[in-house]
Amino acid sequence: MRILTVGAGAVGGWFGARLARSGQDVTFLVRPERAAALRERGLRVTGLGEDLSLAPELVTAEALSHPYDLVLLSVKSTALDRAAKDLAPAVGPGTAIVPLLNGVAHLDQLTDRFGGAQVLGGVAKVVTTLNEHGDIVRMAPPSVVITGELDGRPSARVDAVRAVLTRAGIDSPATSDVVGSMWHKWVFISTLAAVTCLGRGSVGEVAAVPGGAALGTSVLAEAAAVSAAAGHPVPDAELSFTARTVTAPGSPLTPSMYRDLASGRPTEVEHVLGDLIARARSLHVPTPLLDLATLQLRVHQRRVSLGT
Ligand SMILES: NC(=O)C1=CN([C@@H]2O[C@H](COP(=O)(O)OP(=O)(O)OC[C@H]3O[C@@H](n4cnc5c(N)ncnc54)[C@H](OP(=O)(O)O)[C@@H]3O)[C@@H](O)[C@H]2O)C=CC1
Numbered sequence: 213m214r215i216l217t218v219g220a221g222a223v224g225g226w227f228g229a230r231l232a233r234s235g236q237d238v239t240f241l242v243r244p245e246r247a248a249a250l251r252e253r254g255l256r257v258t259g260l261g262e263d264l265s266l267a268p269e270l271v272t273a274e275a276l277s278h279p280y281d282l283v284l285l286s287v288k289s290t291a292l293d294r295a296a297k298d299l300a301p302a303v304g305p306g307t308a309i310v311p312l313l314n315g316v317a318h319l320d321q322l323t324d325r326f327g328g329a330q331v332l333g334g335v336a337k338v339v340t341t342l343n344e345h346g347d348i349v350r351m352a353p354p355s356v357v358i359t360g361e362l363d364g365r366p367s368a369r370v371d372a373v374r375a376v377l378t379r380a381g382i383d384s385p386a387t388s389d390v391v392g393s394m395w396h397k398w399v400f401i402s403t404l405a406a407v408t409c410l411g412r413g414s415v416g417e418v419a420a421v422p423g424g425a426a427l428g429t430s431v432l433a434e435a436a437a438v439s440a441a442a443g444h445p446v447p448d449a450e451l452s453f454t455a456r457t458v459t460a461p462g463s464p465l466t467p468s469m470y471r472d473l474a475s476g477r478p479t480e481v482e483h484v485l486g487d488l489i490a491r492a493r494s495l496h497v498p499t500p501l502l503d504l505a506t507l508q509l510r511v512h513q514r515r516v517s518l519g520t
């Protein structure tokens with residue numbers, strides 16, 4: 213299977229490196245600056261006792277000339293429009309695109325552009341970031357990609373993608389409701405993002421102050437209510453897991469949204485929180501805490517856009 217990983221950042225770099233290391237045919241679609249850095253330094257993966265360096269197969273948009281069997285899309289939502297244009301030559305009638313972004317709005321963007329037949333659902337469960345050298349740093353053990361047809365039917369191509377992922381040591385559990393899994397991850401990430409961005413700290417820092425743990429459970433209740441109203445109730449086991457995760461004393465966990473906020477970078481606020489509260493409004497679900505988190509992230513976003 214010819215695999216194109218779009219983006220060699222925290223998520224694409226991690227999964228692409230696993231696939232390449234297992235001997236599979238992986239090319240990374242990268243922009244010129246990232247290409248130069250990767251050519252010079254290699255694709256390095258560290259964390260949790262690992263120190264891996266690969267010479268990745270790279271291509272830039274201008275040189276992309278033929279379709280791939282599998283496209284793993286791992287850019288941030290803020291880069292999605294451009295990336296979709298760039299990757300178009302890699303998409304043919306036999307191509308499956310598996311998006312690994314958080315949220316769900318990209319499904320419509322991708323099916324509008326490439327057609328429903330090309331797009332699968334996708335959820336990435338991994339905790340990775342880039343360090344100052346652009347190396348991939350893994351901060352916690354999960355390495356999971358959930359994928360499936362958007363309408364839930366079994367298919368040979370999903371089986372083939374899962375087999376390729378499994379061969380690379382990536383857990384790829386079967387699902388008949390990948391869109392539901394995307395919503396459940398969305399509830400998790402929205403809650404984690406809202407708690408840490410409102411609290412301006414890691415989960416443990418927020419949980420350490422009076423009202424911190426209550427903030428976690430209240431935000432989760434709002435996000436879960438939106439998901440349930442949209443027809444995707446979060447299973448009890450996942451709700452308990454998220455509640456424990458966002459209130460855990462001493463936890464150093466931060467989401468990429470918080471790290472982007474703290475570093476003064478643009479965030480995925482519209483794709484993750486803005487979209488969730490917009491759906492809450494149309495479903496008549498009140499979400500005061502998520503609204504507040506969105507508002508303050510929008511203020512940050514405006515400041516970043518204005519360069520002030
Ligand atoms: N980090 C995590 O642990 C997790 C993140 N996610 C989600 O995954 C998505 C990706 O996040 P993450 O990997 O952290 O983000 P990163 O910023 O680390 O990586 C995104 C990469 O996309 C590249 N990129 C952007 N536009 C293009 C383009 N047109 N062509 C090629 N490459 C491009 C960027 O490259 P360049 O260097 O050129 O800017 C960058 O390396 C987000 O939606 C995030 O919410 C999901 C699960 C876990």
Ligand SMILES: CC(C)(CO)C(=O)C(=O)O
Nearest residue numbers: 338339340401466467468
């Ligand atoms: C699960 C988590 C928190 C991993 O970093 C994530 O999805 C993100 O940071 O965007």
